[in-house]
Amino acid sequence: MALSSADAFKISRSFHDLSVAIGQYRFGNWETLSEDDRRTLEDEEWSLLNASSDMLTKAVGLTLDDSDPTGQGVLAATAAAAKAVKTLKQVGKVVNVAAAAVGLAAAIVAKDPGAIAKNSKAVFDAATAPV
Amino acid sequence: MTRAHTRSGLQYLVLVWFALVVSGCANLGAIRDFASTSSDAAQYTQLVTIYVATPTRLMRYEPESQRPVLARQASERAAQQEPLLLRQRLIQAYMDGLGQLAADGLTTYDAQLDNLNHALQSAKFADQSEAAALAKVSKQLATAATERWRRDKLMTLIEQSDGPLQVVVGALVTIVQTGFVADLANEREALNKYYTELQLRSRDPAALAALGEWREMREGQIRDRESAIGNYVVVLKTIGSGHHKLYESRRELSHVDVQAQVHQYTIRLRDAVNAIRSFH
Numbered sequence: 231m232a233l234s235s236a237d238a239f240k241i242s243r244s245f246h247d248l249s250v251a252i253g254q255y256r257f258g259n260w261e262t263l264s265e266d267d268r269r270t271l272e273d274e275e276w277s278l279l280n281a282s283s284d285m286l287t288k289a290v291g292l293t294l295d296d297s298d299p300t301g302q303g304v305l306a307a308t309a310a311a312a313k314a315v316k317t318l319k320q321v322g323k324v325v326n327v328a329a330a331a332v333g334l335a336a337a338i339v340a341k342d343p344g345a346i347a348k349n350s351k352a353v354f355d356a357a358t359a360p361v
Numbered sequence: 362m363t364r365a366h367t368r369s370g371l372q373y374l375v376l377v378w379f380a381l382v383v384s385g386c387a388n389l390g391a392i393r394d395f396a397s398t399s400s401d402a403a404q405y406t407q408l409v410t411i412y413v414a415t416p417t418r419l420m421r422y423e424p425e426s427q428r429p430v431l432a433r434q435a436s437e438r439a440a441q442q443e444p445l446l447l448r449q450r451l452i453q454a455y456m457d458g459l460g461q462l463a464a465d466g467l468t469t470y471d472a473q474l475d476n477l478n479h480a481l482q483s484a485k486f487a488d489q490s491e492a493a494a495l496a497k498v499s500k501q502l503a504t505a506a507t508e509r510w511r512r513d514k515l516m517t518l519i520e521q522s523d524g525p526l527q528v529v530v531g532a533l534v535t536i537v538q539t540g541f542v543a544d545l546a547n548e549r550e551a552l553n554k555y556y557t558e559l560q561l562r563s564r565d566p567a568a569l570a571a572l573g574e575w576r577e578m579r580e581g582q583i584r585d586r587e588s589a590i591g592n593y594v595v596v597l598k599t600i601g602s603g604h605h606k607l608y609e610s611r612r613e614l615s616h617v618d619v620q621a622q623v624h625q626y627t628i629r630l631r632d633a634v635n636a637i638r639s640f641h
Binding site: 235239242243246249250253257260272273275276277279280282283284286287289290291 | 437
């Protein structure tokens with residue numbers, strides 16, 4: 231995926247927002263979550279925050295134009311995920327969304343176009359799955 | 362009588378010469394001030410150092426499992442340090458050259474710009490238009506030094522450099538305004554995750570009070586950095602717009618109105634620099 235600097239900044243922001251949203255869910259439901267769920271969610275939060283930093287580092291070193299349509303798919307998926315986490319009540323669903331997003335972040339870092347497309351769909355499906 | 366006439370004629374010539382020199386210097390004084398303040402302001406390198414060191418600072422907050430990722434990021438950011446600093450160095454060197462020509466002095470070639478040329482050859486700047494702009498400004502400075510340009514070439518320097526200089530300054534504005542701000546947002550969230558969890562787990566009032574104080578101090582540091590970033594963006598944008606004003610007025614640089622307008626850019630620069638320094 232050939233990203234422009236502007237796309238990389240946007241994806242970085244998406245991962246940041248998703249990490250913040252999951253953190254708000256974890257702290258907002260602190261008393262009712264099990265220790266295992268807290269730990270799982272926390273791990274995903276840090277992975278997403280670091281994925282955001284990865285995209286930021288890339289953005290600083292990338293070209294200013296040459297946008298790639300794949301970037302739009304990633305943005306749509308992460309935006310849907312952040313929105314879903316704000317409304318989801320069941321921890322299992324939040325964990326699914328978070329895990330799919332972490333998979334997407336890993337695919338982007340690995341620069342694997344097939345895995346990026348597959349994981350974008352997985353994030354989107356997890357975020358829009360019926361409650 | 363003849364000797365007295367000769368002496369008074371000489372005195373008059375000296376007075377006229379002195380007045381011309383003084384008025385000439387005064388006419389471009391605002392440009393010299395703008396160049397000198399811009400050079401001083403552009404060399405604020407601390408924000409780059411902070412950006413490069415973010416992954417290392419985050420090790421304090423993140424669990425051990427994230428350490429390899431942060432170590433990789435630290436190494437990737439370290440590799441970005443030189444290109445980031447070279448952008449600032451070029452702006453600084455350019456402003457030094459501009460000020461020297463405005464003072465009718467010879468420009469001195471900054472040997473550190475050789476590092477910029479090496480970095481350009483090693484393709485350390487991904488964006489081709491930015492790399493071309495960096496190379497063009499650097500070449501202008503080399504030409505000014507080797508051809509021993511003086512004040513009569515000031516207009517040429519401004520005319521030929523404004524386009525590429527705007528590209529260089531614009532790219533740096535994007536990096537600082539978008540990249541450094543987003544980097545700070547990530548650090549703020551890391552701090553939030555770390556302290557909120559500790560505060561939720563703690564039952565000891567003394568520990569909670571201490572945590573609250575530490576958190577406040579760290580958040581204060583982030584606010585200070587945020588303010589420094591905002592002011593550095595003002596610095597960069599003012600350098601860009603101030604230089605473009607020189608470009609637009611290049612045929613009447615000594616005009617009193619132009620000097621007054623350029624002086625306003627210098628005041629804005631000084632205010633932003635003072636605001637940055639007040640945090641350190």
